[in-house]
Amino acid sequence: MAPLLQSSQPWVEKYRPKQVKDVAHQDEVVRVLTNTLETTNSVLFSWGEHERQRSNCKVTYKPELYKLRVLELNASDDRGINVVRTKIKNFAAIAVGSGHQGGYPCPPYKIIILDEADSMTEDAQNALRRTMETYSKVTRFFFICNYISRIIEPLASRCAKFRFKPLxxxxxxxxxxxxxxxxxxxxxxxxxxxxxxxxxxxxxxxxxxxxxxxxxxxxxxxxxxxxxxxGVIPQEVVQALFSGCRSGNFDLADKEVKNVIAEGYPVSQMLSQLFDMVVEADDISDEQKARICKKLGEADKRLVDGADEYLQLLDVASNTMRSLCNMPEEFSFEN
CATH class of the missing domain: 1.10.8.60 (Helicase, Ruva Protein; domain 3)
Incomplete structure (x- = not known):
């Protein structure tokens, strides 16, 4: 085994991009970000990964200035209005100089990175809007979120939006x-x-x-x-459950459901893989797919709310069987 395997350093840290240009398969975003940092004063809104924005900042500032000019916050932890009024506002208000040092542009502004920005309370976001307006000449903001709909419109409208596509x-x-x-x-x-x-x-x-x-x-x-x-469930396990649903035999489907639970496979993962299998199946009608996928969505929501995994998977299996075998809605399964 290679000596490097003994290192405790996570490989995601070891091989993360060191510069914006090293980010793979995001050519348009990289080009716009690079140009923005060099030529404009726009506030940036980014829907992507924290590491990409950190790389952006590291290539913008000289290494020893990075900690002085970049504030990184996880908004899911620092999410209240008091953080905006104190930590963010105080950092944003400080003016900085400009110039080129050792090949680094060192622009006359600082950067605040807010990861998980969609976790911020609405009051905090409203307070942040005022901070952005007041200190726009000396501070830029990077908002990173999973759900853009959770960012209030007045805040989102002040940002350029970037979405990162899968590789x-x-x-x-x-x-x-x-x-x-x-x-x-x-x-x-x-x-x-x-x-x-x-x-x-x-x-x-x-x-x-x-x-x-x-x-x-x-x-x-x-x-x-x-x-x-x-943590992905083996395809043969998913196929066995799906075949049990196709059989029209409730006892067989119940047996496969119990096998999934006994093996400790996460039911949420099973629902995800069942969804893929149903969507890709050529011998199932669109109406049948719609009924099955609706039940998958309902079960997934119940699991998030804390429902019993066995009962939800059994409910999905029985309703999938009903749809695949064209059983009437009033049909009831009996052992």
Whole structure:
């Protein structure tokens, strides 16, 4: 095993982009961000990952000035109006100088990065709007969120919006192969394809899975190893449950549901994979797909609210069977 595998440093930190230009497969966003930092005074609103914005800031300022000119806050923790009135306002109000030092532009403004900005209370967001207006000449804001609808309109309207798209399989494979060469790992084509599939275009997630598999299974990693560390349910398990629903036999479907629960697989993950299987099925009508997907959504909401996993999965299985076998709505299952 390569010596690097013994390092405790997370690979997502080791291989994160050091400059904006190193960010993969986001050409339009990179070009606009680079141009914005050099030529405009716009406030930036970003819907993406914290690491990309940190990279943006590190290439903007000289290393020793980074801590003085960049304030990073996780808005899910620092989410109240008092944080806006004290920490953010005090930092934003301080004027800074400009100039080029050692190849760094050192522009005459500071940057405040608010991660999970959609977790901020509405009062805090309203207070922040006033701060942005007052100190726009000396401070820029980066808002990073998962749900843009949770940002109040007056705040969103003052920002340029950027959305980061998932990476394609080719880009993902190229970067993963580079990391494998650096770390002395062996992945076959099936394992590479599996890693791209289970990470769903998220390179950070793919790197995390890869490091976990390397620590557990050594330098030769198979598709099965990656599925094991990712928490993704094996396809044969999902297929068995789906086949049980197709059979029209409630006892068989119930047996497969109990197997899923007994093995400890997360039901939310099972619902996600069932959804993919249903949508991709060619022999199911659009009406049947709609009914099944509606039930999947309802069950997922109940799970978030704390409902029992076995009962929700059984409800999904029975309603999926009803839809696939064209059973009437008043039909009741009896053992």
């Amino acid at each position: 394609s399989e080719d880009i993902m494979t190229s970067r993963i192969l580079h990391i494998c060469r650096e770390e002395g790992l062996n992945l076959d084509s099936e394992a590479l394809s599996t890693l791209s599939s289970i990470s769903q275009g998220d390179l950070r997630r793919a790197i995390t899975y890869l490091q976990g598999a390397a620590r557990l299974f050594g330098s030769s990693i198979s598709s099965k190893d990656l599925i094991c560390v990712s």
